[in-house]
Amino acid sequence: MKTIILGAGEVGATLAENLAEENHDVTIVDTNEVLLRPLQDRLDVRAVTGYASHPAILRQAGADDADLIIAVTQSDEVNMVACQIAYTLFHTPTKVARIRSSEYLAEPQLFHQEAIPIDMTISPEQLVTDYIKRLIQFPGALQVVDFAQDNIQVAGVQAYYGGALVGEPLSQLKKRLPNVNLRVTAIYRRDRPIELTDDTIIETDDEIYFVAARANVRRVISELRHADRRIKHVMLAGGGHIGERLAKALERTCQVKVIESSARRARKLSYNLDNAITLQGDAANESLLREENIDHVDVFCAITNDDEANILSAMLAKRLGARKVMSLINRLAYVDLVQSSGNQIDIAISPKQSTISALLAHVRRGDVVRVHALRRGAAEVMELVVHGEQDSSRVVDRRIGDIQLPKGATFGGVIRGRSKLLTADDTVLGAGDHVIVFIADKQATPGVERLFQVGARHV
Secondary structure, three states, X not given: OEEEEEOOOHHHHHHHHHHHHOOOEEEEEEOOHHHHHHHHHHOOOEEEEOOOOOHHHHHHOOHHHOOEEEEOOOOHHHHHHHHHHHHHHHOOOEEEEEOOOHHHHOOHHHOOOOOOOOOEEEOHHHHHHHHHHHHHHOOOEXXXXXXXXXXXXXXXXXXXXXXXXXXXEOHHHHHHOOOOOEEEEEEEEXXXXXXXXXXXXXXXXXXXXXXXXXXXXXXXXXHHXXXXXXXXXXXXXXXXXXXXXHHHHHOOOOEEEEEEOOHXXXXXXXXXXXXXXEEEOOOOOHHHHHHOOHHHOOEEEEOOOOHHHHHHHHHHHHHOOOOEXXXXXXXXXXXXXXXXXXXXXXXXXXXXHHHHHHHHHHXXXXXXXXXXXXXXXXXXXEEEEXXXXXXXXXOOOOEHHHOOOOOOXXXXXXXXXXXXXXXXXXOEOOOOOEEEEEEOOHHHHHXXXXXXXXOHHHO
């Protein structure tokens, strides 16, 4: 696939790196040559310096025969104009744009072929809001991602000492939950995936990923660790776009407090929020946190634009007694550092990885419905559609237990209809089925894509 990425910021650069590693034909455009030079030196990508919305620059980048344009510059307007020009002048088949402003997103009729021809809009703020909301809805989970129109979920959980299944083989999970259709897709032990069999013993601190229907996810989590009580008290450090959206999403079901440093922004929040309490102050102020009963807070979430402030306030909240702390962190180097620093911060949230997950489905070969990056981008899980007939497909009319996936990939299950999840090895695949595949080693991704392409049987 020939892809043009407009914008060499953190998202654009990380996306270029991901695609280059998978041998895609990638060109990246930015006005800042300083950002482009190291990408061109380090990766097998073309770099073009210039304004992303200028026709001449798009033509120079190869828009005449590009399959996909992804506009992720810092400007919503540049992203929209670039997609319009790509459609009008170059007839680019697929156009994706990052749109930050809620003023644009509130008018969905803007984005279609007769208006602004964008095939998919991505709002980083909304993606992060949805991600955090899922973590709050499922206490104890490290990560929860949706498939099958949000009816099926893949969840990651860390097994705690004292959990019902810790010290037991995997086969016990099915015995304890006989009426629950689920499949364990990966176990990471000391940061490495281990081979799975029914006899694999679950150990304390194992990171376990499984597939189950949304309604059953909590039951599975409770078998792997002591069931966390329902989250009632939430404190948000930062009342920006993410903070306001998250407060609105939670204020009907939780007691929410928002700490915002800007007096002007705090006043605006107090008008916009119905039940949440807005406080003007510094979230890293120990006295303020104690006054607001930080030791009774179920989740403290630091979501300002400042990585260092988020990390420090989250660590302080944890020390003062908050049950679980999350921190929004843009720099991947900080994410790795925080995740390995003795669990002072329970969950580090990378908006960049959320954005890239939303984009991946458009750059995968074959009919890919949804892709989510996991474990800070080291792994991913895909939902693919089965096409073809027995003589044109390597998977149709075959049992999933007989299909040889590339090393590093595991079947998570088959989705039949809107929400029926089938996980048994004797499930026979048919055209129209959706398949969930967990990929612990991303080098296996091209092989998985080829396996599900029509005609691949004869390759």
